[in-house]
Amino acid sequence: MGLVRQEPALFSTSISGNILVYGKEEADIDQIAEAANAHSFVQHLPDGYHTQLEQLAAIGVTFIEVDGGTVKEISFEKGRILLATESPNDEGKIQPVADALHFALSYESALGIDVVLASVCLAGDRAAYHRTAAFGDDVVIVAACRTAICKSKRGGFKDTLPDDLLASVLKAVIEKTNLNPNEVGDIVVGTVLAPGSERAIECRMAAFYAGFPETVPLRTVNRQCSSGLQAVADVAAYIKAGFYDIGIGAGVESMTVNQIRGVPKVNPRVDTFAQARDCLLPMGITSENVAQRYGVTRQEQDQAAVVSHKRAAAAAASGKFKDEIIPVSTKILDPRTQEEKHVVISMDDGIRPDTNLTDLAKLKPAFKKDGSTTAGTSSQVSDGAGAVLLMKRSLAMQKGLPILGVVRSFAAVGVDPAVMGVGPAVAIPAAVKSAGLELDDIDLFEINEAFASQFVYCCKKLDLDPEKVNVNGGAMALGHPLGATGARCVATLLHEMKRRGKDCRFGIVSMCIGSGMGAAAVFERGDCVDDLCNARTVRDNNLLSMDVL
Numbered sequence: 001m002g003l004v005r006q007e008p009a010l011f012s013t014s015i016s017g018n019i020l021v022y023g024k025e026e027a028d029i030d031q032i033a034e035a036a037n038a039h040s041f042v043q044h045l046p047d048g049y050h051t052q053l054e055q056l057a058a059i060g061v062t063f064i065e066v067d068g069g070t071v072k073e074i075s076f077e078k079g080r081i082l083l084a085t086e087s088p089n090d091e092g093k094i095q096p097v098a099d100a101l102h103f104a105l106s107y108e109s110a111l112g113i114d115v116v117l118a119s120v121c122l123a124g125d126r127a128a129y130h131r132t133a134a135f136g137d138d139v140v141i142v143a144a145c146r147t148a149i150c151k152s153k154r155g156g157f158k159d160t161l162p163d164d165l166l167a168s169v170l171k172a173v174i175e176k177t178n179l180n181p182n183e184v185g186d187i188v189v190g191t192v193l194a195p196g197s198e199r200a201i202e203c204r205m206a207a208f209y210a211g212f213p214e215t216v217p218l219r220t221v222n223r224q225c226s227s228g229l230q231a232v233a234d235v236a237a238y239i240k241a242g243f244y245d246i247g248i249g250a251g252v253e254s255m256t257v258n259q260i261r262g263v264p265k266v267n268p269r270v271d272t273f274a275q276a277r278d279c280l281l282p283m284g285i286t287s288e289n290v291a292q293r294y295g296v297t298r299q300e301q302d303q304a305a306v307v308s309h310k311r312a313a314a315a316a317a318s319g320k321f322k323d324e325i326i327p328v329s330t331k332i333l334d335p336r337t338q339e340e341k342h343v344v345i346s347m348d349d350g351i352r353p354d355t356n357l358t359d360l361a362k363l364k365p366a367f368k369k370d371g372s373t374t375a376g377t378s379s380q381v382s383d384g385a386g387a388v389l390l391m392k393r394s395l396a397m398q399k400g401l402p403i404l405g406v407v408r409s410f411a412a413v414g415v416d417p418a419v420m421g422v423g424p425a426v427a428i429p430a431a432v433k434s435a436g437l438e439l440d441d442i443d444l445f446e447i448n449e450a451f452a453s454q455f456v457y458c459c460k461k462l463d464l465d466p467e468k469v470n471v472n473g474g475a476m477a478l479g480h481p482l483g484a485t486g487a488r489c490v491a492t493l494l495h496e497m498k499r500r501g502k503d504c505r506f507g508i509v510s511m512c513i514g515s516g517m518g519a520a521a522v523f524e525r526g527d528c529v530d531d532l533c534n535a536r537t538v539r540d541n542n543l544l545s546m547d548v549l
Helices: 026-035 039-043 053-058 091-108 113-123 126-132 162-177 196-209 224-241 268-272 274-278 283-294 298-317 357-361 393-399 417-434 452-461 485-503
Strands: 002-004 019-022 062-066 069-076 079-084 139-146 186-190 218-221 246-254 328-333 340-345 382-392 405-414 444-447 506-513 517-525
Touching (some): 139 162, 162 196, 162 246, 162 328, 186 224, 218 224, 224 246, 224 382, 224 405, 224 485, 268 274, 274 417, 283 452, 298 357, 382 393, 405 485, 405 506, 417 452, 444 452, 452 506, 485 506, 485 517
Parallel strands (some): 019 079
Antiparallel strands (some): 139 382, 139 405, 246 382, 506 517
16 A cells, blocks of 8 residues: 655645555556656656666665565655565554654654554555545646736836736737637636726636637636735635636736726724724825834835846846746827837836936935835836636646646735735745745745835845845836736746746745735745655645544
8 A cells, every 4th residue: 555645735745755655566556656646756767666776776775674574765855755565464564664664764754654654554545545645736837927017107008908918918828838728717817906897897808809718717806916916826726626627817907097096985984993094094104104113214225126126127138037028019109199109018118227326315205204215115006917827737747738836825914004014024924834834945035015115124024035035126126017916926936936946946926915914925946846856844744544543
């Protein structure tokens, strides 16, 4: 019989740690390895299941003699397969095998091996085995792209409708993967400013423009600035739950078409609830609150803006954004002559390479007379769209699609609305914990720069290495099309992780959310996540089999 470990984290792979196989019958081992998606790894051993001792030693295999057989431990980076070609003949032999495995795995084991061995070898809970052998059910990302991000009212998309922006990215993820759009189970679109029913209909229309059939449903989601990320998380959760196998999480915003309005008419009760009243604070005032409450200086904010623009300019100049930006054919109207000019927009137009501290210091506070937040240290008001194509790993492998990333966890948290910008400082640790990781395990961060004050605070609060955060610039340079930012950040993060290769395994996307929230999601680099090589030991006994309770 065999067992594959179940990791506790939401969306985590279940095969990443151990495979235990007992029995002389190769057919049994073959069946278990196939179910665990480890068959190809075993078959690539020098002689498959019959690898000789000297061949195993050459690839770093160690041996432990136990009463009743030899346990062969085959380590493959951070994962491992344990094969025993001779099975213990009676219950009395199980404990020595368990003891040997404890010794072999030392403290790294996430399992109570002795209990698990007894459960699997004696009870043979086949249903639980198949539930825990769910490596192929990882939720993976096979494509992530975005439009260029353009300045509202005066940038490249000032005359482009939001449904056209959305249609371009929906079409792109299908074309990049050569997927039949009929196979998509749902499209979820993050969007913020437009009235709900109006934007929902526009997004449905965009799906038709992109070539999707009437059978593919679509809905919108609005969690303010995290809407695009929420769309990705929703699709991942639905795939994990088995509601469908393929979905698209997207985001769109035209802040030219749908502008930020003043405070709407609200319930008069708001005056008796301080935190409810704070939900109505202008975002710029919350930035000032963060700076004042947590001591973020004007100099620190200006410096963060300079870094954002310099990094974005360097990334654009070196062609880093070409993998994530899809060109959009559109039109621009001359405001004076109304002459229509057809153009292809493929570059972000808000980046200012010459941004410097001297010029920023001349800017007046934008939201408060004696404040420290300026137009230069705020995210740009922008137009844009992004889309992320997700599916079950087993299906991606079946289709031969390269895996860009794996969704490992998502967390949304609430914070004080008066300082809503601190959201990432709370959401990031929550998402990291949910993934079964430590903050030090994260190699790259993409944190939305709503304002320099909150960005600086969150980085300082979490003691993040500046060289790991927004390495290609952020929203102060690129812009912040509210509903699209989450999807944009996912695309930027995953393509950068792919470029960095094995030195960059885990990444996070995070942002603050108006009215006092934060969101974060953990992703694992996917281009070399095969059956075992990207596995991680997680110290948790969260097994699904009732036999081991």
